[in-house]
Amino acid sequence: MANSVQPEVITNLPDQKGSNRQLASATMASLLGWSFDLYDLFILLYVTPTIGALFFPSSNPTLSLAAVYASFAVTLLMRPLGSAIFGSYADKNGRKKAMTVAIVGVGISTAAFGLLPTVPQIGVFAAIIFLLLRLVQGVFVGGVVASTHTIGTESAPPRLRGLMSGLIGGGGAGLGALFASITFTIVSALFPGEAFSEWGWRVMFFTGIIGSIAGLFVFRTLDESPLWKELQKEKKEKAQTKTIEQKPIKSLFTKYLRVLLVNLMIVIGGGSGYYLTAGFIPTFLSIINNVSPATKSGILIASSIITIISALIVGHLSEIFGRKKTFLVVGLINIIGLPFFYLSLADATTTSSIYFYTMCVVFLGNAAYAPVLIFLNERFPTSIRSTGTGLSWNMGFAIGGMMPTFVTLASGSVQNIPHTLMIFFIGIYLVYIIGSVIIPETKGNLK
Numbered sequence: 001m002a003n004s005v006q007p008e009v010i011t012n013l014p015d016q017k018g019s020n021r022q023l024a025s026a027t028m029a030s031l032l033g034w035s036f037d038l039y040d041l042f043i044l045l046y047v048t049p050t051i052g053a054l055f056f057p058s059s060n061p062t063l064s065l066a067a068v069y070a071s072f073a074v075t076l077l078m079r080p081l082g083s084a085i086f087g088s089y090a091d092k093n094g095r096k097k098a099m100t101v102a103i104v105g106v107g108i109s110t111a112a113f114g115l116l117p118t119v120p121q122i123g124v125f126a127a128i129i130f131l132l133l134r135l136v137q138g139v140f141v142g143g144v145v146a147s148t149h150t151i152g153t154e155s156a157p158p159r160l161r162g163l164m165s166g167l168i169g170g171g172g173a174g175l176g177a178l179f180a181s182i183t184f185t186i187v188s189a190l191f192p193g194e195a196f197s198e199w200g201w202r203v204m205f206f207t208g209i210i211g212s213i214a215g216l217f218v219f220r221t222l223d224e225s226p227l228w229k230e231l232q233k234e235k236k237e238k239a240q241t242k243t244i245e246q247k248p249i250k251s252l253f254t255k256y257l258r259v260l261l262v263n264l265m266i267v268i269g270g271g272s273g274y275y276l277t278a279g280f281i282p283t284f285l286s287i288i289n290n291v292s293p294a295t296k297s298g299i300l301i302a303s304s305i306i307t308i309i310s311a312l313i314v315g316h317l318s319e320i321f322g323r324k325k326t327f328l329v330v331g332l333i334n335i336i337g338l339p340f341f342y343l344s345l346a347d348a349t350t351t352s353s354i355y356f357y358t359m360c361v362v363f364l365g366n367a368a369y370a371p372v373l374i375f376l377n378e379r380f381p382t383s384i385r386s387t388g389t390g391l392s393w394n395m396g397f398a399i400g401g402m403m404p405t406f407v408t409l410a411s412g413s414v415q416n417i418p419h420t421l422m423i424f425f426i427g428i429y430l431v432y433i434i435g436s437v438i439i440p441e442t443k444g445n446l447k
Contacts, residue, residue, distance in 0.1 A: 023155050025222045029096075030152030030168045031175065032218055033103050036211025037144040038176030039183075040110035040137070043208065044072060045282050046184045046300075047201045054118040054197070055130050069405040071131055075138035076394075076401035082142020083390030084249055090386035091248045094224050095151040098386070100215070102143030107212025109137040114205035146390030148172070153377050153446065154227040154385070161446060162319025163312060165374035170311015170366050177278060178304035183207055185297040227382045227447075248387035252380075256388060259379050263392040264399075265435025266327060267376070270369025271400020272428045273334065276421065277365025278307055280404045281358060287414050288346050289354055299355055303362040310366040318371035322443050323378070327436040330367050335429035337364050339422035346418035368432065378442035403428070 044051065048068045052058075056067035082102070090098035112133055119126045148168060156164040183204060191200030252260060282300060285291045291299070318326040338361065345357035372393070380388035403424060411420040 021221070022223050023157075025218075026152050026155035027164065027167070029099065029215075029218050029222045030148040031172050032211075033099055033144055033148040033215055034168055034172030035175035035179065036103065036215060037106055037141055037148070038173050039179045039211060040106055040208045041072070041075070041141065042177050042180035042279075043110065043183070043204050044068070045279055046180055047204055048283055049286065050197055050201045054120070054201075055127050057119055066405055066408040069408060071134050073398075073402040073405050074131055075134045075141060076398035078135050078138025079142035079145065079394035079398055080391055082139040082144075083146045083394045084142075084387065085139065086143030087146035087387035087390035088248045090147050090150070091384055095147045095154075095386060096219065096222050096224055098143060099147035099151070100219050102140050102147060103215040104212045105140035106137060106144060107209045107215070109133060109140060110208025110211075111206050113208075114202035142390065142394045145393050146386045149373050149389050149393060150377060150386045151222075151224075153374050154382070158444065158446070159319065161374050161377075162371060162443075163316040165318070165372070165377075166311035166313070166315020166370040169373040170315065170370050171308045173274065173278065173366070174304045174307030174311065177307060178301060181297060181300040181304055185301075188293055188297070227385075230382075248384040251384050252388050252391065256380065256384070260388070260392055260395075262435065262438055263376060263379060264396050265431055266439065267369075267372055267392055267396025268399045269331065269428055269432030269435065270372045271397035272403045272424075273338070273365040273368035273400070274397070275401045276403050276407065276424065276428075277338070277361050278303065279401070280407075280421075281362065283404075284345070284417070285354070285358070288417060289348065291351075291354065295351060295354075299358050302355065303358055306359050306362045307366045310363040311370040314367040314370035315374070318374070319443070322441050323371050323375045324436060324439055324441045326371050327375075327439070328433065330364075331429050331433040331436050334364050334368055335426055335433065338425045338429075342421050342425070343418055368429075374446070375439075375442055378445035381447070 051071075052064035052068045056064050056071075058064040058067070086098045086102050113130070116129055116133070117126050152168045153161050153164050187200050187203050188196060191198070191203065281303060282296070285296050285299060314326065314330065341357050341360040341364070345354065345361060348354045348357055373389070376389040376392045377385060379392070407417065407420050407424055410424075411417045
């Protein structure tokens with residue numbers, strides 16, 4: 001079994017509970033920061049058919065869909081770079097500063113999509129510009145993860161860290177999807193039919209700036225992480241800078257490389273579970289179940305709530321039973337449950353059955369990553385925690401985020417997608433289960 005490198009012990013640690021104000025502020029900032037970050041990404045998932053026709057037109061609808069998902073994967077591939085840049089900055093200069101810049105960057109870059117010309121207007125250059133902007137957005141998205149995924153858990157008392165992991169990771173994702181679902185419902189009503197293809201999709205992207213404005217408002221009352229501040233105090237008082245990691249990225253890829261690689265076995269499973277369920281469901285409902293826009297909006301709103309519930313429950317269970325056991329049980333359930341419920345969803349014909357199977361798929365998919373955030377935090381010391389957590393999360397979720405593209409391409413036709421999903425889930429969760437066996441128990445290692 002792989003051994004995690006033990007983080008350095010920081011003495012004279014302040015009360016982990018901190019002030020109620022700091023805990024509330026850190027929770028709100030992390031939750032909203034991550035939710036608005038994913039809101040900006042979900043906008044693309046909800047307008048996939050429209051974007052495919054306007055920026056990646058093809059006589060084969062499957063190839064058009066694959067092109068849009070590939071553009072989504074492009075953003076995910078840039079996220080590790082964003083984590084390296086912003087994570088290193090956050091470890092050296094504080095989580096708050098890094099979070100503020102990253103979230104503002106995500107909001108502005110998302111709104112810029114609404115200004116882009118389309119292929120019918122300027123030809124292939126429209127697709128090129130679209131992809132370049134996706135690259136820029138990916139860097140900022142990676143930066144958000146490096147800060148939101150550390151300051152919340154570092155500010156929480158030990159008994160709440162599993163719950164906080166689920167709240168930020170899954171709750172933020174659920175809220176982001178919920179906000180996007182509500183926005184999609186409103187904009188679709190305001191711009192029905194062809195009007196949505198003309199202006200509705202642009203309005204969807206323009207709303208991305210809301211997250212930046214809300215983030216700036218929330219961050220005004222946010223203080224730095226207690227653990228990070230204590231680390232800076234240690235550096236100043238003892239003047240032992242040589243014992244503190246001065247180059248987080250170098251340290252991660254040397255001293256902690258084995259830890260990083262083992263982490264990916266879990267994070268890839270969590271990321272794949274998320275993107276092949278909550279992320280893929282909007283498209284699946286449209287092209288496999290052929291549900292109406294109104295029914296689709298209702299299902300997506302309900303699934304967003306289920307995402308939050310799943311993450312909170314499983315995240316807290318990891319605090320009771322440990323991270324290792326929780327990952328193992330979730331992996332064993334998902335390798336059977338996700339193929340079964342997805343195939344059942346494909347065959348569902350009534351609205352009630354479609355609702356039911358979608359909720360089952362979403363619950364299991366989001367359970368896989370609920371404890372991942374706190375698990376990653378516990379694998380790295382405070383001095384490189386933002387960098388280590390951000391890169392582990394974004395590298396794993398980048399691979400997971402490419403799974404919808406791989407599934408679509410491997411299917412060949414729309415009709416084959418359900419069975420292709422079944423094969424992918426079996427392979428993904430075999431790796432996840434093996435990773436669950438290899439990893440050490442990390443509960444209580446956040447120091």
